[in-house]
Structure formats: structure tokens, C-alpha cells
Amino acid sequence: MGRAPCCDERVALKKGPWTPDEDQKLVAYIQKHGHGSWRHLPEKAGLARCGKSCRLRWTNYLRPDIKRGRFTNEEDQIIIQLHAILGNRWSAIASHLPRRTDNEIKNYWNTHLKKRLSQMGIDPVTHKTSSAGLALAPAWTPLVSTQLTHNTQWHSALAEAEARLSQLSAPPSLLSELQGSATTVPHPSAYFMRSWKTKVEDTLRPAFGTVKLEPHRERLNIDYSTPAPTPNITRLQKPLQDWNTALGIQTTASPFLEKYAAMAMKDIGFPSQTTNSVFQSKPDLLSDMFKEISERPGNHPVFGFVTDDQLGVGLENHFSPTSILQGPDSDSCSGSGDNSDCNFEFLHHDAPGSSYHSFPLIDGEYAAEHAQTSASMSVDIPESFWQAEQHAVSLLEDLKNMDASEGGGLEMIVPLSFDVVSNGGGFDPSQF
């Protein structure tokens, strides 16, 4: 039995782009009568269109609850992760992105995300980093790699179940479900967090008051309206497109990440946090500025996060084992939609008592612009701070050693992108 044509081919029906008048007719009819039978709708609505065409126009474009416009970082992440789990099941993916249509997501994937992954050396089908890839390894890559592929069916079932639930009400996050499903996997990030809570917080408390690590996503909601005492915070700006070349970004291939990323992600509140890539800078390509940082005692390479909707061009919140104690009010380039205003801060760690710097960036024009102000924005950091920081470093060393047998390395701390937030919303060196 052949399939019957969806529309009567004897009648000349219009195809192609819809006119405003047609849109108006369709909207008016549906608002008044509902769509009912799509097959019969065109005639009733006075449209020389196939019912199927009307349905598509309505569901993909005219429906009042459709969100249009640029996809957010968070949406990007969700799409990529769900695609890794669900494949090209666009409607299932769309069910987790409120007000986005499957068609829009499909288009966005095909025109943006797929390309972006390829450019980063990641197979957009398998979501695995290709052997030749020397580009950024996104933080969402691990989530979809080894651990998840072992549980694909389970995850897929979860996703489907939740997709169904989402038809009825606002669902809990699929990803939180996924993460929850992996709780049997032990992971060093938990160890780190425990260590932080029991040791580092106490150490810092006398100097900072209550100091806690904030998941990255929460920082976005932190109220910085209380101005921090000046001149302790330096906010520098950088044309972000220079960062990749300046830093010589290289892939961080980490067995640890492969194994534990999903759990680590849970710690930082994934998927709401916007950090989505991690890299390890290649020391011999670093600028002098970053060499200084990476060659400091402990010899820790510089780690950082890349974020934003133009993956790979934004740099956010560098951190290394010693820079995790970055002062509060460190800035973010996420959420603004304008990456050109990404700010950047770093703790300098040459010696106890040294200064808190925001480093001028590599761009010559920029450096010149800020050469005068940067000198005046240093503040003295007392010994106690560096002691606390050293304490944190030692904990991280423990962490590193603990996982050496599992093929891990210092990369393991990568998902732990936290900020130190002290009471009052400001980093006040006078409190020392």
C-alpha cells in the first residue's frame, strides 16, 4: 500500500516561504478554533496550503511560546551533551530546551555546533576527541565519553522517560539525573571538596571571614553590588580572539577526566555552570607573563577554562593549583553575550607578601592602555594568605598522588572551577 499524499495533488497549493498575510490567517484561525485536523485547517482558514505545511509553519515558527534568537552557552552545552546521549533525536533534545523547536536545534547543530566540535578535534558523531586533535578539549567531552558510553542504554532510557515527563510539567534536569545515576563512582573531586571544607576553609577563616568555594554557576548570581574596597580588584579586558594563539592551547587528554568527569561535574553544579572547556597551556608557548606563573614553585602548569558561546575564543577564570584561591569578584565573560568585555584576574605567587595582580594581557595595545593603571592597582597580600594557599596546594598534591595509579594527573582538578567568595562580596585586603 502506497502512502497517500498528505494533500490533494489535484489542487494547486502554494509552497515556499509564507507571507505575513498567510501567517496572520493561520494564527488567527488557530487562536480562535485551535488547529484541529491539520488536513482540513487550510480550507477552513482560507489558506491555499497543505495542512502539513500549516502544521510546520505553526509548530516551528508561529507558535507563541517559541523562543527565538541566539542560543545561550547553557543551551549549547545541553544540546551537545544530549546529542552525545541521544544522537540526532532532535525532538527528544528539544524537550529539554524549553521553547526551542527541534527544527531550530537541528539547524543550530548542523550549522554551528557540529562545526565547532570538528574544529576542536572532536568527532561530532561519537563525541570523542580524535587522535589528531590538538584543539581544546571541552569539559563536556568527558561527560559523554567512556563512562557514559558504558551506560548508554540507561541514560537513553532516562532521557526518554524525562522527555515524556517534560510533556506534562517542568522536569528536573536530565543531567542531574544522569549525574545522580553515577553516584557509585568514587572520584577525587569529592575528596578535594571534603578536604577543602575541613581544612582550607578553616585556614582561611581568620583572614577572610567565612570563605567558601562557590560552584561556578552560583557565582553568576552573586551580588557584587556591594563595592569592594579599592583598589583591590583589577578588572582587565582583553580582545578574546587573541587568547588561543597567545596561550598555545593544547588538548588535555586526561584518563581522569574520561573516568570521573561526570561526577566532578556534579560537584560544580553542572549543567548550569557555563564553563565548558579546559585546556592546559603549553609552557613553551606561553607568554613571559604566563611562564612566570607556570614556573612558580610547585611547577604547576597553568590550567584554565574557556567559556562562552564562541567556544575557544573566550578565556575565563584561569586557575592553577595556586590560583584557585583567587579573590572574590573575579570576573566572568559568561552571560554577557559580549565576549569583548571578559575580565581577567590572577593571583601572583612569587613570594609571600607579594602583590595581588591582575596581569596585563598580551595584546600590545591593551597592555599600553593599562600600563599606567596596573601599577597602581596592586595590593599587598599578607603572609597568611599565601600560607593558606600553600595549604591548598598541598591538598591538591595529595589529590594528584592519590590518583596517579589511575592514570590521573593534575588535570583532575580541572572540573573544580571554584571561586573563593568571602562575606560581603568584596575582597578586602585590609581584613588581613
Added chain:
DNA sequence: AAATAACTCAACCGCTGTGAA
């Protein structure tokens, strides 16, 4: 300024699943 290439995304095509008759 013009030609061309690249990109975007609305719309279409054809298939599958579902449920009613």
C-alpha cells in the same frame, strides 16, 4: 562596486508510528 563563496534557516520530503474504522 561587483562577483562569488559561504552561511543560515525556513520549508519541504518522505518515512515511521499510532490509532480509528
Added chain:
DNA sequence: GTTCACAGCGGTTGAGTTATT
């Protein structure tokens, strides 16, 4: 059990737009 209409889905197209030469 079969037929059929219909909704929904994913793949693909191509007109329009934007970027590049």
C-alpha cells in the same frame, strides 16, 4: 488483521543573506 489518515520526526534543500575576494 488490514487499511487508512494523520501527526511527528529527521534528512535535505534552496532562497535569501552575509562575508569575502
